[in-house]
Amino acid sequence: MAETKVYSRPTTWAKDIHTHYCPGCGHGIAHRMICEVIDEMGIQEETVSMSPVGCAAMMYDYIDIDYVEAAHGRAPATATGIKRVLPDKFVFTYQGDGDLASIGMAEIVHAANRGEKFCTFFINNAIYGMTGGQMAPTTLIGQKATTCPQGRDPELAGFPMRMCEMLATLETPAYIERVSLAKPKYIMQAKKAFQKAFNYQKEGRGFCFIEVLSTCPTNWGMNPVEAFEWQIEKMIPYYPLGVFKDFE
Amino acid sequence: MAKVLMKGTEAIAEAAIQAGCRYFFGYPITPQNEIPEYMSAHLPEHGGIYIQGESEVASVNMILGAAATGYQVMTTSSSPGISLMSEGLSYIAGSELPAVVVNVMRGGPGLGGILPSQADYLQATKGGGNGDYHLMVFAPSTLQETVEVVQSAWDYAFKYRNPVMILADGFMGQMMEPVEITPHETERGDWKNWGLGNKGTREGKKRSLIKSMYLTAELLEAHNSKLQEKYDRMQKEDVKWEELHVEDAELVIASYGTTARIAKSAISHLREQGYKVGMIRPITLFPFPYEPFEKLTDRVKHILDLEMNMGQMIDDVKIATKSRFPVSFYGRCGGVAPSVEEIENQCKQILG
Numbered sequence: 001m002a003e004t005k006v007y008s009r010p011t012t013w014a015k016d017i018h019t020h021y022c023p024g025c026g027h028g029i030a031h032r033m034i035c036e037v038i039d040e041m042g043i044q045e046e047t048v049s050m051s052p053v054g055c056a057a058m059m060y061d062y063i064d065i066d067y068v069e070a071a072h073g074r075a076p077a078t079a080t081g082i083k084r085v086l087p088d089k090f091v092f093t094y095q096g097d098g099d100l101a102s103i104g105m106a107e108i109v110h111a112a113n114r115g116e117k118f119c120t121f122f123i124n125n126a127i128y129g130m131t132g133g134q135m136a137p138t139t140l141i142g143q144k145a146t147t148c149p150q151g152r153d154p155e156l157a158g159f160p161m162r163m164c165e166m167l168a169t170l171e172t173p174a175y176i177e178r179v180s181l182a183k184p185k186y187i188m189q190a191k192k193a194f195q196k197a198f199n200y201q202k203e204g205r206g207f208c209f210i211e212v213l214s215t216c217p218t219n220w221g222m223n224p225v226e227a228f229e230w231q232i233e234k235m236i237p238y239y240p241l242g243v244f245k246d247f248e
Numbered sequence: 249m250a251k252v253l254m255k256g257t258e259a260i261a262e263a264a265i266q267a268g269c270r271y272f273f274g275y276p277i278t279p280q281n282e283i284p285e286y287m288s289a290h291l292p293e294h295g296g297i298y299i300q301g302e303s304e305v306a307s308v309n310m311i312l313g314a315a316a317t318g319y320q321v322m323t324t325s326s327s328p329g330i331s332l333m334s335e336g337l338s339y340i341a342g343s344e345l346p347a348v349v350v351n352v353m354r355g356g357p358g359l360g361g362i363l364p365s366q367a368d369y370l371q372a373t374k375g376g377g378n379g380d381y382h383l384m385v386f387a388p389s390t391l392q393e394t395v396e397v398v399q400s401a402w403d404y405a406f407k408y409r410n411p412v413m414i415l416a417d418g419f420m421g422q423m424m425e426p427v428e429i430t431p432h433e434t435e436r437g438d439w440k441n442w443g444l445g446n447k448g449t450r451e452g453k454k455r456s457l458i459k460s461m462y463l464t465a466e467l468l469e470a471h472n473s474k475l476q477e478k479y480d481r482m483q484k485e486d487v488k489w490e491e492l493h494v495e496d497a498e499l500v501i502a503s504y505g506t507t508a509r510i511a512k513s514a515i516s517h518l519r520e521q522g523y524k525v526g527m528i529r530p531i532t533l534f535p536f537p538y539e540p541f542e543k544l545t546d547r548v549k550h551i552l553d554l555e556m557n558m559g560q561m562i563d564d565v566k567i568a569t570k571s572r573f574p575v576s577f578y579g580r581c582g583g584v585a586p587s588v589e590e591i592e593n594q595c596k597q598i599l600g
């Protein structure tokens with residue numbers, strides 16, 4: 001019987017490379033989906049990105065496309081510079097919650113408001129991964145982090161920020177959706193959102209923003225299974241999934 | 249093109265366009281607002297793009313992204329804005345990207361004032377951002393020279409793949425002078441080899457990876473050594489200065505930019521009165537022109553460092569003179585320029 005290949009590594013995935021991500025981390029899944037979409041659209045040579053600051057800082061080692069490194073939070077500005085010079089290329093930013101919702105809050109809001117025609121994948125794992133588990137703007141109330149050892153207190157730190165909801169108040173963005181990686185069903189939905197974002201870019205629609213609820217088992221102090229369960233129980237109720245804005 | 253009367257800021261903008269700059273990202277700050285205004289009005293006519301960033305932080309990072317494509321990009325600002333850009337300038341230098349930045353300096357520190365100054369010499373030449381890096385820094389002293397420096401800035405930026413800063417001051421931004429601006433063809437070298445978006449055309453479809461992060465000690469050290477070799481090469485190949493009456497001078501003034509212009513008038517008055525005064529005017533502040541100071545003979549009795557700040561270049565002058573001559577400083581700041589008479593008096597006092 002002839003063998004049929006049903007599963008393989010995307011060609012956009014850099015050959016023979018293993019990621020440095022912890023077991024159960026969402027970054028690897030999100031990277032893979034980006035590679036799959038790039039493969040499906042046949043745009044590997046047409047895609048340009050910038051690595052963020054955070055655990056995904058070395059994503060350029062995993063995805064075989066042209067890359068420049070951005071400063072912490074500034075990827076939307078850097079992407080603006082690239083896309084304005086290269087309007088026919090596919091440009092995306094990939095940023096953690098510390099990167100995008102804290103130090104880079106101004107850059108993302110203004111890039112979205114200018115309707116920059118690139119996509120942003122916003123990886124919300126409710127914590128700072130790379131620097132060792134400090135509080136993020138997205139850390140949930142009561143959630144413990146190394147800089148809120150008693151749990152996040154809204155009196156001290158305010159409430160967790162909902163980026164999709166905030167950006168959806170702007171007139172300009174073309175498409176804003178929040179997805180999760182906590183179940184296979186959600187991952188399928190996330191893949192559709194990724195495809196849509198890239199397709200909208202192909203059509204020149206304007207700014208697309210996909211928030212990906214992700215996991216950081218290491219800094220949450222859980223095993224991978226507990227982490228995904230925690231996401232379903234705690235994160236999704238506060239960060240509801242769905243489309244917040246669609247130009248259609 | 250014949251000579252036309254232009255304001256400094258507008259001459260800078262037009263010179264940039266004539267040199268092929270098509271992408272400008274900036275944020276308003278006095279006294280350089282006519283540059284972004286001019287760019288927003290004229291770049292679209294040339295098929296270029298002007299974007300007003302939400303801050304200097306954003307603007308310089310737009311520059312970083314655009315520079316990474318290998319096209320010609322520029323931003324301009326004034327002192328407090330340049331402080332905010334320091335983050336990006338460090339990244340651009342670390343990532344070895346060509347970009348041109350103009351600082352039309354005003355007085356500081358902090359919000360300071362909006363009047364002309366040369367108070368950012370140290371920031372421009374000694375860093376500003378983190379890490380071992382240098383900008384190539386030009387300090388022109390007439391509008392015509394400013395035009396020429398702006399136009400050649402991308403040649404150097406691409407030659408070294410390094411940011412180039414033009415350090416002007418508020419006087420130069422706001423004064424009007426006749427200038428001639430002719431089209432200039434910039435040499436961009438092998439830009440497609442590294443410029444983003446050309447993966448498909450590279451041999452073996454090799455991707456371009458532009459970065460400044462090296463987490464392994466040896467790799468980061470090697471990267472820094474490579475940068476240092478580049479700075480050493482600038483020192484050998486592209487250091488620029490002007491000398492005036494140094495052959496028989498007993499007093500040599502060291503000054504740059506607008507201050508050097510005022511000093512020139514003082515020197516010609518002093519010469520008429522028989523005082524042997526000359527001048528060394530650095531045109532590149534980094535790399536610094538050590539050579540003309542090294543060549544000075546023992547006829548020289550004194551060096552006077554003259555600036556519109558509290559004495560920021562004096563250490564470089566002292567290094568250049570290797571303690572062979574006494575070096576003193578005279579300057580005004582906050583928006584005050586030293587007058588011709590003040591400079592003459594200062595020189596007469598020194599010469600006794």
Ligand SMILES: Cc1ncc(C[n+]2csc(CCOP(=O)(O)OP(=O)(O)O)c2C)c(N)n1
Pocket residue numbers: 053054055056072095096097098099100125127128129130131136
């Ligand atoms: C200007 C600056 N400030 C701070 C840091 C340190 N830093 C590196 S990663 C990081 C947090 C990243 O968190 P997040 O964006 O949520 O990404 P994650 O690591 O969770 O994937 C910080 C604060 C830095 N690199 N640059």
Ligand code: SF4
Pocket residue numbers: 020021022024025026027055125129130215216217218219
């Ligand atoms: S620290 Fe957290 S975000 Fe970083 S790789 Fe590990 S699990 Fe992923």
